[in-house]
Structure formats: C-alpha cells, structure tokens
Amino acid sequence: MDQPGTLVLIMAVAVLAPLLAYAVGRWLAVPLVIFEILLGILLGPDVLGWARTGQVIDVLSQLGLAMLIFLAGYEVEFDRIKGDTLTRSVWAWLIALVLGLAAGVLLSGGGFDKGLYVGTALTSTALGAILPVLRDAGQLRTRFGSVMMAMGSVGEFGPIIAMALLLSGRAPARSAAVLVAFAVLTAGAVFWALRPKPPWFSRVIGKTLHSSAQFAVRLVMLVLVAMLALSAVLGLDILLGAFAAGLITRLVLQGAAPESSATVLSKVEAMGFGFLVPLFFVVTGIEFDLDALLRGGKELLLLPVFLLLFLVVRGLPMWLLAPRDLGRRDRSALVLFGSTALPLVVAITTMGVQAGKVTAGEAAALVGAGMLSVLLFPLAGLRLLAGAGEEGGARAGGRGADRVNGGDAW
Helix, strand or coil: CCHHHHHHHHHHHHHHHHHHHHHHCCCCCCCHHHHHHHHHHHHCCCCCCCCCCCHHHHHHHHHHHHHHHHHHHHHCCHHHHCCHHHHHHHHHHHHHHHHHHHHHHHHCCCCHHHHHHHHHHHCCCCHHHHHHHHHHCCCCCCHHHHHHHHHHHHHHHHHHHHHHHHCCCCCHHHHHHHHHHHHHHHHHHHHHHHCCCCHHHHHHHHHHCCCCCCHHHHHHHHHHHHHHHHHHHCCCCHHHHHHHHHHHHHHHHHHHCHHHHHHHHHHHHHHHHHHHHHHHHHHHHHHCCHHHHHHCHHHHHHHHHHHHHHHHHHHHHHHHHCCCCCCHHHHHHHHHHHCCCCHHHHHHHHHHHHCCCCCHHHHHHHHHHHHHHHHHHHHHHHHHHHHHHHHHHHHHHHHHHHHHCCCCCC
16 A cells, blocks of 8 residues: 555554554553554554555654654653662662663674673663653652653663663764764753743743744644754764653643643644654554464574563562562562663664564564564553552551551550
8 A cells, every 4th residue: 555545554553553552441440551562463464464664754753763862851850760769760760771781682693793782681670662652651750650750761861872872873983973062062951951041031932822823832843853864964873862851841741831831742742642752653553474474483482582581580579679668569560661662672673673683573573572562562561550559558558547446556
C-alpha cells in the first residue's frame, strides 16, 4: 500500500487501540502501547501485508520517539529525585551497565562490538511508557513514584549517553569532547530558562493560551526542534536532544508561567499522545521482523533469555540499591517497572543492524523481549503496589483499632 494509505491505516489503529484497551480493561489493565504494537504487527508485511513504511512515515515515527523522550524529560522533577535517591539511581545504572556489557559479550560468543549494543539495550528503562501507567494508577506523586522517577530518569538518560560514547563509531576522546560541547550549550539553555522572564512573557502566554496564536506551544516546539537540531549537528543521537529539551521546557514554563504550565503541557501531550507517539509504536509493530524471529530457533530461544536479563541486569541493582524506606513489595514493583524497556531498545537495535553488528533475528528477539516487558512487567508491578497499599491500610487499621481499644500497639 502507498504512503497515504498506510498513514490512514496507522491512524485507524491509533483510534482502535484505546477502544480495545478500554474493553479489555474491564478484566485486565493492559498498557495501551501493547495494542498499538500488536495491531502494527498485524498490518505489517509478515502477517496481513497491508502496510509498508517509507521515508515520510519513518520521519514521523522518529518524531514520535523524540516526543516520547521529550515528555519523559519534562516529567523529571529534580526537587523530588535529588540527593541520596539520585545517587543510588546512578550507581544502580552503572552496575547494570557492567552486568549488561558482560551478558552481551557472553551471548555474542565473545564479540565485544555486538556485546556493546546488546548490553546497552539491557540497561534501558522505558520511562516515557511507564509514567502514564503510574499517573493513571495514582502512584506518580507517592514515595514510590519519586524513586521510580529517579531510577527511570537515569535508566532513560544513561543509555543515551552510552550510545553517544560507545556506539557512535567515533573515538572515545572525540565522543567525550562532543558530549562536553553539548553539555555546555545545554547548560547555557538551562541558564536562560532559569532567568526571570519579563512581565510581557507571561502575559503573552496567558493571552494566547486559548487562541490561534498558541505562543507557548510554539515555543515548546521550537525548544524541541532546536535541541534535536543541535544533537544532529554535533553527531549525537537526537534522543539526547529530546530529553534535554523536556528538562529545559519544564524550567521555562514553570519559571515564566507556573499557572499556565499545566495547560500548556496538556496541549503538548495531546499532540504527542494523540498523534506522534502512537504512530511510533504502530510503526514499531509494522517494522518488527516477525519472520526473522520465527524462522530461526536460536533467535526464538533468545527472546525469553533477553526478557529474563532485563530483570537481572536492570532490576537486580535497583533492588539492591533502592532506598531503605521502601518495603519488599515496593522494591519488587520497582524492579518490574524499572526493567520495562522498549523505545531505546528499538533505537539501539536499529543502530546495531545498520552497523552490521547485530543480526535482524537478534534485534527482533531483543525488541520482542522489550514488547513482552511492556506487557507483563507493569501489570505485575501494579498488582504488587495494590497489594502493598492494602497491606499498609490493614496495618494502619489494626493500629487504629488497638489504639481505640486501649491496646499496647501504640
């Protein structure tokens, strides 16, 4: 099918997916992205063969991935994740990187280049995919939500940095110099974002918030495109620019127009989750190489291995370094949510296949494991959090009863 026809099918799937999620949600809370990906696989060349991607749809898909990472960066609240929690998150990711590289090299039979791609993919966390789940479940503003945001932010940002340093094809010293240059320019943007804005700035945002001018939304898109362009000029992955753009945008809006920032974010989210982000996930399904996964016994066996490695490589360090005030169920839920990976796995495996370091079957196994992680891990994590809440309520109720009855529990 031609590009316009494929785009119509993609948007039809984007409309159908929430309806299916709503219908199934009466019995089982399945993340929306699962329906988008599965329906994309159904449309793709390995099943019905109704949809094939091309240059225009690939560009839109990349913008969808950038928007997903941008929104994840916007959600990061430094006042909630700083200090000991952030330190633990960084160490947990660094340990995961060592474990991931070791596992990747072993699985590749000692091939270090392939091990770099596999190992880096195993350390990622799909922050942009799990934050909406936590928000819908009312967990984002809890202590667990704060810890998960810290762990997930490092799990999103760390692999992007690793991609720039280890997978760029440049010498490490040059890659580091480029990253320093990017950091300096980003710091300049942050400095501008933190500076007090003139009174007219807030007035213009408020006056155009519900008009055709939409100054704030256009400014947000300018920041995003500018950071993507800066990444491209420096030869870095655009996801680094997207994440930085989210951080900068939050500082700009909250500093200039805190009363309007929630409304502006809702408009940007409508653009992202209403069009670009579902397009990325549907295209991920369309381009998923199901044939390469099914025709080879080795690749199919690798899928559960990778799924387990997500839990071991990414989850185990999080369990060990989680703040001590989290209970056992919260720690287990942290492992499950933190081991949920997909967007960066798609990006990293695509780079590996293009570089000739990862085969199509191996990439399909990794991406397939990422899909299963998005399907299984958040569901199990939500059940654990619900159980932890019920246990906490029961304990509180028991203490209250003891106090009323004059018991010794207090």
